[in-house]
Amino acid sequence: MGYRRPDGRIGIRNHVLILPTITCATQAAQRITELVDGTVSFIHQHGCAQVGVDYEQTFRTYAGMGKNPNVYGVIVLGLGCETHQARSVADDIRESGKPVEVVSIQDHGGTLTAIAEGAKAAVKMVQEASMQQKVPFDFSELIIGTECGGSDACSGLSANPAVGTVSDMIVDRGGTAILAETTELIGAEHLLAERAVDDQVSKRVYEVIEAMENRAIRMGVDIRTGNPSPGNVKGGLSTLEEKSLGAATKAGSRALQELVNYAEQPTKKGLVWMDTPGHDIEQLTGMVAGGAQIVLFTSGRGTPTGSPIAPVIKISTNSTMYERMAENVDLNAGTIIEGKETVDEVGRRIMEEITQTCAGKRTKSEILKQHDFGIWRIGPTF
Known part of the structure; x- marks a missing residue:
């Protein structure tokens, strides 16, 4: 409704x-x-x-x-x-x-x-x-944003592939799933280019990756060969490429339909890539400005992130973090690591959470009034 x-x-x-x-x-x-x-x-x-x-x-x-x-x-x-x-x-x-x-x-x-x-x-x-009355609607009318922040060695094994399962479910029901974080897809771009719906989209994949890398090179940093986040290193990730291979699993397995600019609304249904930075708040803002009604956010280190207008469902990659930050995190995918659930089972649990959230269940970030907002600036202030 x-x-x-x-x-x-x-x-x-x-x-x-x-x-x-x-x-x-x-x-x-x-x-x-x-x-x-x-x-x-x-x-x-x-x-x-x-x-x-x-x-x-x-x-x-x-x-x-x-x-x-x-x-x-x-x-x-x-x-x-x-x-x-x-x-x-x-x-x-x-x-x-x-x-x-x-x-x-x-x-x-x-x-x-x-x-x-x-x-x-x-x-x-x-x-x-x-005075507005709710009306029934179908999953085909949903745009789901996906992101990961504070990743750890479990991200690519538990929460991210579970979100990938959800992405496939949404796409198969006629909806739209947004993959973001261009920075955190460096090293995995070939996997997404292979799934592009046509040569034009495939070419665009490599163009946005090259543009993001060149921005870093102009600042004297080659981000492909390192990992810019100390938290990721503490979480067990050794390189940005390793992180990217895990982050890319949020895209599931369906064809990549288009690649849109930051804060642009997708023009096609299915899996869509939005060109955003890896900065949690800036990518979240971009997807919501692009029309996402709900966002799935995985984390292995923990985050309070939320949006002023879109519910953000936080999903932990490991049970230890979930127990430590239960006031911020909505679901635990660490059960996959423990062998208690499969990736598909957690994916179905996330889908049920989406259904309940659409029906009015409030996420932890909504309850805590975590109204984060930040725009990806691509030019200087004059």
């Missing part, structure tokens, strides 16, 4: 988003969420002194968050003089057909007045959202 949006997509949550388009509006946005129940927002440092493709990517991310089907309506909150103008972002979001209001701190005469105006608009929007 979910919420049918004007553009036809289905939401599994019904948030009113207070969307600050500039870093200096984020505190005012937070005050509105404190005043009005049913609203969510996020802190960030973007929205001004950005140019070119970096500007475009940030704009696309803002608009994508507002368009995500888990959002009923949006209050776009700007300062007034920033590069990413609130009205432009609002106009883009309005194309989805959902209600959108604009509040400007400068135009309204200051922070306190802007907070009051934003809160008034939010109260009306939340009340309207509360």
Whole structure:
């Protein structure tokens, strides 16, 4: 059961988003969420002194968050003089057909007045959202984001392949599964290129891997031959390639249909690769801005990560971490390592958790209000 949006997509949550388009509006946005129940927002440092493709990517991310089907309506909150103008972002979001209001701190005469105006608009929007009735929907309407962070030696043996099983299940039911983390697919790109639906997609696989490696080389680092995360090393991983071979198992076994840019909505059903960095919060934000209603996040070291608008189901790769961080982690795949369950059995358990989450069960990150947000910046601030 979910919420049918004007553009036809289905939401599994019904948030009113207070969307600050500039870093200096984020505190005012937070005050509105404190005043009005049913609203969510996020802190960030973007929205001004950005140019070119970096500007475009940030704009696309803002608009994508507002368009995500888990959002009923949006209050776009700007300062007034920033590069990413609130009205432009609002106009883009309005194309989805959902209600959108604009509040400007400068135009309204200051922070306190802007907070009051934003809160008034939010109260009306939340009340309207509360009247929406849920309708049945099929798995084919879901976009599932997948990611791994704080990986260990168990990741490629337990949680990641279990998520790969889920990816196949979603694809077989007509839905979409997003594979991200380009950085953490270096060394495994040939396996995904072999599964590309055509030569054009296969060529694109190698192009995005080369571009990511070249970014690191320009900074004097060859990341293919090392592992940039101390936590991964402590977890038993020796190289980035070893980590990538485990991370790639989240993609299951179905054909790779397309490769989209950061924060872009997939145009095809099935397995889709989104070009993102390995940074947990930035890749999560990109997938949610791309339309993912729910995200599966595996970890061997532990993480509290969550999203302001999409439920994030955390899955541990080993039982020790699950027991230590039970307040943050939703499911334990360490039973595979212990021989108590198979990969397929854990995959079916994750599918059941997805079903329950769509029906309204709250994830640990939602309960703890873990509203993380970060945009992959691909240019300097001027």
